[in-house]
Amino acid sequence: MxxxxxxxxxxxxxxxxxxxxxxxxxxxxxxxxxxxxxxxxxxxxxxxxxxxxxxxxxxxxxxxxxxxxxxxxxxxxxxxxxxxxxxxxxxxxxxxxxxxxxxxxxxxxxxxxxxxxxxxxxxxxxxxxxxxxxxxxxxxxxxxxxxRPALPQIPGIDRFAGKLFHSACWDHDHPLEGKRVAVIGTGASAVQFVPHIQPRVAQLLVFQRTPPWIMPRRDRAVSERAKRLFRTFPVAQRIVRCAIYCQHEARALAFVVEPKLMKRPTAFSLSYLARRIKDPALRAKLTPHYRLGCKRVLLSSDYYPALAQPNVELVTTSIREIAEDGLITEDGTHYRADAIVCGTGFQVVDxxxxxxxxxxxxxxxxxxxxxxxxxxxxxxxxxxxxxxxxxxxxxxxxxxxxxxxxxxxxxxxxxxxxxxxxxxxxxxxxxxxxxxxxxxxxxxxxxxxxxxxxxxxxxxxxxxxxxxxxxxxxxxxxxxxxxxxxxxxxxxxx
Structure with a gap:
């Protein structure tokens, strides 16, 4: 045809x-x-x-x-x-x-x-x-x-008896309220959905392989006055767009030209972590030990506070296998879960x-x-x-x-x-x-x-x-x- x-x-x-x-x-x-x-x-x-x-x-x-x-x-x-x-x-x-x-x-x-x-x-x-x-x-x-969503290659993933889905295929028909929920992955999607499901679940287990570098996400509502300005004078919005572009493009200096320029944002990110996470043990788990920017830098102002809540446990021991009723880590600890959400990213270069x-x-x-x-x-x-x-x-x-x-x-x-x-x-x-x-x-x-x-x-x-x-x-x-x-x-x- x-x-x-x-x-x-x-x-x-x-x-x-x-x-x-x-x-x-x-x-x-x-x-x-x-x-x-x-x-x-x-x-x-x-x-x-x-x-x-x-x-x-x-x-x-x-x-x-x-x-x-x-x-x-x-x-x-x-x-x-x-x-x-x-x-x-x-x-x-x-x-x-x-x-x-x-x-x-x-x-x-x-x-x-x-x-x-x-x-x-x-x-x-x-x-x-x-x-x-x-x-x-x-x-x-x-x-x-x-x-192309990437599910983790973990032994036993097919035998889990509860609900398991990837964050890119979210099952909105499956209620998480009052459940024990495990999240695998702490990437760009997880830092967005974890704060939203944390208040709804009985227990939230977040399995982290590598802690991400996180900067605050300075999100706010756009005023009606600003919207009217952009509608009436489109050039004003083009100026704002150009300013945002230049601000972001300047970051390439540290990513590409001179990685030593990451020193100041690194200090800021660590300070932000310290302000948000008071528990020294949890803060140590969340502290990256690689150069900022080597992995994707994430933006969130509510992820750290969510992890600090009493119904959340951050697990940094590698997952050995998935059982019918939960996950088992390399040290033999069995974490029971009613649902598993895989925030494990996508198939890209490999x-x-x-x-x-x-x-x-x-x-x-x-x-x-x-x-x-x-x-x-x-x-x-x-x-x-x-x-x-x-x-x-x-x-x-x-x-x-x-x-x-x-x-x-x-x-x-x-x-x-x-x-x-x-x-x-x-x-x-x-x-x-x-x-x-x-x-x-x-x-x-x-x-x-x-x-x-x-x-x-x-x-x-x-x-x-x-x-x-x-x-x-x-x-x-x-x-x-x-x-x-x-x-x-x-x-x-x-």
Whole structure:
């Protein structure tokens, strides 16, 4: 079956309908391209902001920066928007730019295979249990890095008799009131939902492998006066957005340029911990022993107070196994639980490709990434995968600023690739292998002196120690590199 919607060349398949997919679709419409379809596995738009509905889910980047630059929202209710508010914003974008006719919901892409003879992509998709083949000239993977929840690999996890679920698949129908609840993980999601479920449960066991560095989350309501100002004078909101961007971008100096600059924020974070946690034994458990920034720095003003409550126990001994009625740690202690919530993050750098992708001459993306580690050119294009583009591909994640800024940079670059194809009258383009290799060699050398490569264990790193997740520099440097396509970096075919 051919792609739906009005047909012009090229036919484009966008995979995913979160920030990246929606932003790409809007750009295509603005370019006068209507021959695209957005394949969305879920029943609605929103991506991670549709899926992550756990209590307290919110952004850790200020609202005014966590939105499209071309579609500001003057009505954010708080400085850090909640999941529901961000999802409402994305639905607004879909409605305003009339994207609904281009979206196929409940359509999961199982594989994408390049036809060497026809020079097109054939996508194997599943809709409502029915499989079909979709043809496209161009494929844009906008499914995002944080889209595959990772359950912990703990012996016995399948035999737990109580309720067990991942925070990204929160079971709102299962009541936690009065229950003994165990939380595995203390990452970005856990520090948000733990304070919300703590008052509801009889006992809360928080199993921590590594204590995170935490800074206070200075969240507050946005006044009606400020909203009126932003609606009346949009330039005021642009100024605020720019100021927030510059404030966050300055943090790259400590992350990338000179990690010694972390000394002052480290002292502040430790002081914040001391103020919030008076019990010296608990404070010792919560004190990180790695350089601030090596793992994701978390924002929360209520996590520490929640852990200090009498119905909470922080467990730092490793979990040996999961029994029918609870968890058993390496020292043999048996912790009984009625429910287990896994705040254990997502499959990212070690997970391989999100679906089967077979490029020119049988090139297998998953096999290549598992063998060599995920990599691409500018996190966007791949040698031997003609007309296959990624948004937020390898080494384009951030530890200091808004991913929406990076998404817009990807979108601009892909748009210019499409224009390059049109200018040359070419059917396909893919980056030359030597260009991709040289780029990634430079990138890895740039990462060597950053705070992320200072020895801690994080989801940024492969088991080999290679950082395949983060961009080793300022976001404006990535935007500069992706502003225009260098035609000499690519192989074009008619």
């Amino acid at each position: 051919a792609l739906e919607a009005a047909r012009t060349t090229p036919r484009i398949a966008i995979i995913g309908c979160g920030f990246a997919g929606i932003g790409m679709a809007i750009r295509l419409k603005r370019m006068g391209i209507a021959s695209f379809t957005v394949c969305e596995a879920g029943a609605d738009v929103g991506g991670t902001w549709r899926e992550n509905t756990y209590p307290g889910a919110a952004c850790d980047i200020p609202s005014h920066l966590y939105s499209f630059s071309f579609e500001p929202n003057p009505d954010w209710s708080r400085t850090f928007a909640s999941q529901k508010e961000i999802l409402t914003y994305l639905k607004h974008c879909v409605g305003k730019y009339e994207l609904s006719p281009f979206i196929r919901f409940n359509t999961r892409v199982l594989s994408a295979r390049f036809d060497d003879d026809a020079r097109i992509w054939r996508l194997d998709v599943e809709t409502g249990g029915r499989r079909e083949t979709v043809q496209a000239d161009v494929v844009i993977a906008a499914n995002g890095a944080l889209s 997970a391989g490709a999100p679906f089967t992708v077979i490029g020119a001459n049988g090139a297998d993306l998953d096999a290549r990434w598992r063998r060599e580690g995920p990599e691409a050119y500018l996190g966007t294009t791949l040698a031997d995968f003609p007309n296959f583009f990624m948004i937020t591909g390898p080494n384009t994640g951030l530890g200091h600023n808004s991913m929406v800024y990076m998404i817009e940079s990807h979108i601009a670059y892909i748009s210019d690739c499409l224009r390059a194809l049109e200018r040359r009258g070419a059917r396909t383009m893919d980056v030359m292998p030597g260009i991709q290799r040289a780029f990634n060699d430079r990138l890895q050398r740039s990462l060597e002196g950053t705070v992320w490569n200072t020895g801690c264990r994080s989801w940024y790193l492969l088991k080999s120690g290679k950082n395949a997740a983060l961009w080793p520099g300022f976001t404006f440097s990535f935007r500069r590199l992706t502003r225009r396509v260098r035609a000499e970096d690519y192989r074009f075919t008619d």
